[in-house]
Amino acid sequence: MAVPTTTTHPLLEAHRETLDAATQALRERSYYSRYPESPSPRVYGETAPQDGQAAHEAVLNSDFTALADQPTTGRTVGSERSPYGPALGVRYPELDVPAAIAAAQAAIPAWRDAGPEVRAAVCVEIIERINKRSHEMAHAVMHTSGQPFVMSFQAGGPHAQDRALEAVVVALEEQRRIPASVTWEKPAKGEPIRMQKDYRLVPRGVALVIGCNTFPTWNAYPGIFASLATGNPVVIKPHPRGVLPLALTTAIARDVLAEAGFDRALVQLAPEEDGGTLAKDLALDPAVRIIDYTGGPGFGHWLETEAAARGKLVYTEKAGLNTVVVDSTDDLKGMLGNLAFSFSLYSGQMCTAPQNVYVPATGVQTDEGHLSAEEFAEKLAGAITRFTSDDARAVEILGATVNDDVRSRATDVPALAARLGGEVVLDARPVTHPTYPDAVVRTPALIAVEADNTEAYTQECFGPVAFVVRTQDTTESLRRFAETVREHGGMTAAVYSTDEQVLDAARDAAAEAGVALSENLTGQVFVNQTAAFSDFHGTGANPAANSAYADAAFVAARFRVITSRRHV
């Protein structure tokens, strides 16, 4: 037949309501979440926490057999060690890349011809099945990323699942814009000219998703599901220290695909040891047409230049200078508490965590009186100190440092400050984890620098170190904010002001910089958090990321339309 579509697949009916609700939510961009963020047994079932833990422990120190049916070299790889201490000991089958690419390509026609509605429904089934294993996933994310447990559950589980569903419906909406078939009738002398035109959506080719260590699922799901929903087979190259969450994801996806009548080769995992070159090798494979990447700017830049120059679609999320402009506030306590949380959460190891806080030398007007720049910095330091004072509670916010690079910065803050020409306002405090004594946990540090010392604060300082940058006044703060983000990138920005003119100017500066702006956050919403279906993650408008989760630009080029037309 001309335009093969499947209209009777059982998953279509099973997930119609979910897709309708999510599509509606996308159009409205107001609050929507499909997957409950509470790990409570009341939500996920009485035995869910224990079952999840048991499932996690069962895969440790063993071969990951759930992916044994992938094409493999026969070797196994795996060197994950929990940031909380223990080695995971999971050995994954090494992918036979040429065989895997061939299998992926062979899987295309049936998946392509199933059409966007069936693909979306199958994707939803995958996400639902992932959701049911959120507790197990939380342990996997915690012991690869170093996130605290509840955050691992939320960000690695339901929040990532919501972003996955978002990508599916953004892709579905774009594909729905193209009718399967139309009759075209052009008026003419005598009889009109009539043609039937069939529109067939075709994928670009094999899609590569390169995962990161800190958010193995959250940052990988948008690319995985955007590519899959538009008909492209996906090869997932996880970070060598963040394999397990994506191995679980891959295994679930393959099972669902097979049960739904499709080829397991539509999702494959390509794990490797630390120091491997698989990401680059796969990126250069001519069959790979789409690349989604989260990670450091070095390799990201290589992809944006070398891979893009080879005609591949490249979606990146790298790093940037997340900025807070402090002008004035009518809720000093709320502001300090909010910022203390944002700095502390996962020890600043979020791509969205604030780094540079601009404070005017003229001081900050507050509901508790006028504060000099120095007084404000001290107040902020005090808020962080208080927020992280109890070790047992602090570790549930701070998590563990993910790698030696972060640890090196947080270990000798006075030396770092001296090297950068700044002054320590608050040192990072070592925290002993009550359960995991080997975890390296540090509270956030603050370093004060002058605004003209741009070298100090215009590179990303990933982890629990932030800068209080003293500017002449808020006008300079906004100018430097726009300039530094336009040049170096930024994932998030925040402003605190009671002055509508300043807020307006901040919005203009954010538009110039190309970064989303949070204004006067003093409650339970934090600058480093975005909500699927409402907030975009990234903008694609500054060097931190060339993509946004999930706008039309993130999906529209992942498929193409092939028309066939004939007279009728």
Next chain:
Amino acid sequence: MAVPTTTTHPLLEAHRETLDAATQALRERSYYSRYPESPSPRVYGETAPQDGQAAHEAVLNSDFTALADQPTTGRTVGSERSPYGPALGVRYPELDVPAAIAAAQAAIPAWRDAGPEVRAAVCVEIIERINKRSHEMAHAVMHTSGQPFVMSFQAGGPHAQDRALEAVVVALEEQRRIPASVTWEKPAKGEPIRMQKDYRLVPRGVALVIGCNTFPTWNAYPGIFASLATGNPVVIKPHPRGVLPLALTTAIARDVLAEAGFDRALVQLAPEEDGGTLAKDLALDPAVRIIDYTGGPGFGHWLETEAAARGKLVYTEKAGLNTVVVDSTDDLKGMLGNLAFSFSLYSGQMCTAPQNVYVPATGVQTDEGHLSAEEFAEKLAGAITRFTSDDARAVEILGATVNDDVRSRATDVPALAARLGGEVVLDARPVTHPTYPDAVVRTPALIAVEADNTEAYTQECFGPVAFVVRTQDTTESLRRFAETVREHGGMTAAVYSTDEQVLDAARDAAAEAGVALSENLTGQVFVNQTAAFSDFHGTGANPAANSAYADAAFVAARFRVITSRRHV
């Protein structure tokens, strides 16, 4: 204000119906045309033909003062010579590029903040004003491209205008998906968390449109209007031999923009002499963030690699191997007539003109009996000969050859055939133009080659030379069709068969190749013509072009969304 939008612009009301109708047409993809394709005085006004001609003649041999208000170096450029003979003698002010880039950037904020609805309405006004000057434009297109008059009118006028309107509404639809502002309300213990979120659409930056010689307006308008409608200022770099149509377009656009309260610098023309480097210089300008290009594969490839590697959005339309697979027909006469027209129209100088005709050695079953491959080739040659036999009528189809490259191929077809290892089935006949004796006009030539002589027919042979490629059977024809287009690209493809299985296989081959397919065209629709709002021009799925006029992928990345959010 947070999200500046203009809701009271007078052009909004003036063009609401047009935008509504065009948007609806886009969703339906059935027949729609806003701009009448007939140059008849009954449609465009009794004096339109004479007025258009007079207006055209008035700009010849003089300075093009309508662009005198652009930033200029003070020098003038211009070396256009009509393919019909006469030098145009138009001198254009040379653009002061640094000043023009600065002016374009300065024009962004007001245009950005006007919002998508106002931008779309202003774009429609520009297109309407261009439409009113379609006769003048027809002369400009004819005497730069060498197209015959009626084609110049249609393709250079209303058809280009329809494609422009299409780009505007594709862009508008994508922008409309983002609400200006929403209230987000997340359930929480006690009071829900409420935020207002404003979404501001921002452009990428300066957009460069690089025009071609053969379709100066038709191929430039989609990029110009897609960028303009999404908020980007546009610098148009016309082909040195195709300046006038885009100079007229630029002048009209600038007048409309100024009248609508916006900066003329939103559209600027950068003309240059033949052999200049302006396209490359502009492409490398850091301010240029979007590039639309139509032209040869050499520079197109450079843009796809070097410019893309610099983070610029690059949309190309280059060249390819347009293929006809002949299997069988129940309307031999209709088929031959249709193909003769397609080969003859504008002497094969369309990027969509067929080049390679695969005919099986087993012959072609027809309603006039079975034909051997050789008999079929002779019949096709005869149809072309008859169709172009009357010089005065032929020139109104053939037009004039556009450049020496085309002329060189059409001048000594036997030598070309010998060089390629083929045989001349039909030589190109020199035709004397009754009005323009200096025009070089040639009828289409046919060269027969064997399918394994791939070198002969796997490069684009732009102009009035096509190949009859003898394959073993239709299975080989379809295989070679898919392979050659996947590797070398193709803008169009056609198949003739009475066998549904062959048609199905052809559709699959077209999907594999990534090219649109026309089936059994025997009447007044031709493989080289696409209809705006229904047919895509190009697919972006093969090397001939990385873009399609006009799908979501053509517009979605031209703007970005900047969110600002705050508690309410």
